[in-house]
Amino acid sequence: MLPVFDSSFWDIPSAWWQASTVTMGIGVAIAVIGALTLLAAASSFLPHILKTPKHTRLLGSLQLLAAVMICGGLVMYPIGWDNREVRESCGKGANVYNLGKCSVSWSSHLLVGSVALLMLCFGLSFCAARHKPSNPHTDPLRI
Numbered sequence: 001m002l003p004v005f006d007s008s009f010w011d012i013p014s015a016w017w018q019a020s021t022v023t024m025g026i027g028v029a030i031a032v033i034g035a036l037t038l039l040a041a042a043s044s045f046l047p048h049i050l051k052t053p054k055h056t057r058l059l060g061s062l063q064l065l066a067a068v069m070i071c072g073g074l075v076m077y078p079i080g081w082d083n084r085e086v087r088e089s090c091g092k093g094a095n096v097y098n099l100g101k102c103s104v105s106w107s108s109h110l111l112v113g114s115v116a117l118l119m120l121c122f123g124l125s126f127c128a129a130r131h132k133p134s135n136p137h138t139d140p141l142r143i
Contacts, residue, residue, distance in 0.1 A: 014080030020073040031118060034062040052113025053129035060125025067118035074111060 012018045020087075038059060080086075080099045086094045094100035 013085050014083045016076050016080035020076040020080070022073075023069050023076060024073030027066045027073065030069065030126040031066035034059055034066065056125050056129040060122045060129070063118050063125065067115050067122065070115050070118070071113065074115070076107075110122055 009021070010017065012021065078099075081090075081097070081099055082095045086099070089103035090100035092100070094102070
C-alpha cells in the first residue's frame with residue numbers, strides 16, 4: 001500500500017521556495033510545450049512549423065523564456081535558506097545563499113545543465129532560422 005501524503009503548496013515553509021516552485025514549474029511547462037511542438041514538427045505532424053524562420057525564432061524564444069524562468073527559480077531558492085527548518089538541519093550558520101553544514105545536491109547541478117541545454121537550443125533555433133538552402137531540392141533540412 002502506498003503512503004498517503006496530506007500536504008499542499010501552502011505547506012512549503014518559505015515564501016521564496018513557493019515562488020521558486022511556481023517560477024520553475026512555469027519554466028518547465030514552457031520547455032515541455034516547446035519540446036513537444038518541435039517533436040511534432042520533426043515527426044511530420046506539424047511540418048509547416050519548421051519551414052518559416054518566424055516559427056523557429058518563436059520556438060527558440062520560448063526556450064529562452066523557459067531558461068530565464070528556471071534560472072529565476074534557481075536564484076530565488078537559496079533566499080529561503082534562512083528559515084527555521086534549514087537552520088535546525090544545517091546549523092545556525094545557515095542563511096541566505098549559505099547552507100551552513102549542509103551541501104547542495106547533484107540535482108542542482110543537473111538543473112544548471114538543463115538550463116545550459118535550453119540556451120544551446122535557443123541559439124541553434126536562431127541559426128536554423130538564418131539557414132537559406134542553396135538548392136531547395138537537395139537541402140538536408142528541407143521537410
